[in-house]
Amino acid sequence: MPHPAFRIKSLEVIPLRVPFSDHVTGQRAQPQGWREFDMALVRAETTDGVVGWGECFAYGCLRAVCVAAHDMVFPLVRDREITDIEALNTELQVQLHIWGRYGITIFAISGVDIALWDIVAKMAGKPLVDVIGGAQRADVPVYASLVRYAEPRLVEDIAARAIAEGYRHIKLHEVAFDSIAAGRHAIGDLPLMTDVNCRWSVAQAESILARLKDLNMFWVEEPVFPPEDFATLQRLQQQFAIPISAGENACTAVEFQRLTPAVTYPQPSVTKVGGITEFRKVVKHAQALGKAVMPHSPYFGPGYWATLHLCGSLPAPSLFEFMYVKTAAWVDPDIPLPRGGKLAMPSRPGLGFTPDPETLKRFHA
Numbered sequence: 001m002p003h004p005a006f007r008i009k010s011l012e013v014i015p016l017r018v019p020f021s022d023h024v025t026g027q028r029a030q031p032q033g034w035r036e037f038d039m040a041l042v043r044a045e046t047t048d049g050v051v052g053w054g055e056c057f058a059y060g061c062l063r064a065v066c067v068a069a070h071d072m073v074f075p076l077v078r079d080r081e082i083t084d085i086e087a088l089n090t091e092l093q094v095q096l097h098i099w100g101r102y103g104i105t106i107f108a109i110s111g112v113d114i115a116l117w118d119i120v121a122k123m124a125g126k127p128l129v130d131v132i133g134g135a136q137r138a139d140v141p142v143y144a145s146l147v148r149y150a151e152p153r154l155v156e157d158i159a160a161r162a163i164a165e166g167y168r169h170i171k172l173h174e175v176a177f178d179s180i181a182a183g184r185h186a187i188g189d190l191p192l193m194t195d196v197n198c199r200w201s202v203a204q205a206e207s208i209l210a211r212l213k214d215l216n217m218f219w220v221e222e223p224v225f226p227p228e229d230f231a232t233l234q235r236l237q238q239q240f241a242i243p244i245s246a247g248e249n250a251c252t253a254v255e256f257q258r259l260t261p262a263v264t265y266p267q268p269s270v271t272k273v274g275g276i277t278e279f280r281k282v283v284k285h286a287q288a289l290g291k292a293v294m295p296h297s298p299y300f301g302p303g304y305w306a307t308l309h310l311c312g313s314l315p316a317p318s319l320f321e322f323m324y325v326k327t328a329a330w331v332d333p334d335i336p337l338p339r340g341g342k343l344a345m346p347s348r349p350g351l352g353f354t355p356d357p358e359t360l361k362r363f364h365a
Helices: 062-077 087-098 104-124 128-132 152-164 177-187 203-213 230-240 252-262 277-289 302-312 355-360
Strands: 004-019 038-046 051-057 081-084 140-147 170-172 193-197 219-221 242-245 319-321 343-346
Touching: 004 062, 004 104, 004 242, 038 062, 038 104, 051 062, 051 104, 051 302, 062 087, 062 104, 081 087, 087 277, 104 128, 104 140, 104 277, 104 302, 128 277, 128 302, 140 302, 152 170, 152 177, 170 177, 170 203, 177 203, 203 230, 230 242, 242 252, 252 277, 277 302, 302 319
Parallel strands: 140 170, 140 319, 170 193, 193 219, 219 242
Antiparallel strands: 004 038, 004 081, 038 051, 140 343
16 A cells, blocks of 8 residues: 655564463463563664554563564565555565565565554544544454363353453453353353363364354364364364354465355454455455455554454454453553453554553563
8 A cells, every 4th residue: 555655764672571471370271381471573764763662472472573673574675665565565574585474474474564653643643443443433342361270160260251341252362161161151152162272182173163153153263283274174164053263363464365265253363364465465365255354363562453453444343352460561451451341442543552662671671
């Protein structure tokens, strides 16, 4: 999308490690054993002094992503006059494909892409959602995305707590039938999802999905490994008549062209897919197929804000994923948080994200 030209004077990647805990133990219940949210923030500044913020996916790979951004992507963008972010994104993918199209490379590109879109919207003096167009919703519905608790009693207690706070959609990260059933018991007839994180074998998926049919699942996310086994996802969805979602591990619109027809809900992740540029391509393709996009967004930095703007441009029934945890600090203390199961759109120009300098110092990794 052409836009007023600007020149990039400087680029910086800022590694952060922000602790979080679950709602019961004060520890973490993620299968990966994460204790912190790893964030790789990208700060881009134009020669006119406009600062844009982006975020590269960095969970468990913080050092590698920071090096990729600094050594691989930044030299191709610094001192450049930027007139078309989409064209630049493609150029970066072409220039860097020899090191692998996806994973760390595209995570680094994603962070820069988000920062450049932040600059464009700030130059226009508008919130990003107004620049990218679309549905222009004033607020978006949110689902509470719980960590994995594994114990049915805990699942039931925390799901019920989220409902009491106003959430009307609950996503678990449970893989055992009894824990998923506990979530259903806790929330009644409200929409229930679970993210398996590719933990089931095909045989396990067939066995458990047969039992889940009676739980009226809103979706089951990434049930099998590998996540790009789209033929199996499509077969399971058709066989058990349960909506399947996937996409957090898919990079670029190219991969989504194969994924989207196989699932009910494609789930691009703005910090992984290739930034706002590739995310919008995924949306266009999904809408042509009549599929509702459900963004993957367990973030609290610029990726959170970017996803919120993108959700605001999407028609219903698109939902925003809110990671239902306790975090040590908000990188931007003015982060919009769910109220009554909804998130209000930011009104500040750009993403609206402005980090607190003391928080950056406190959690610098």
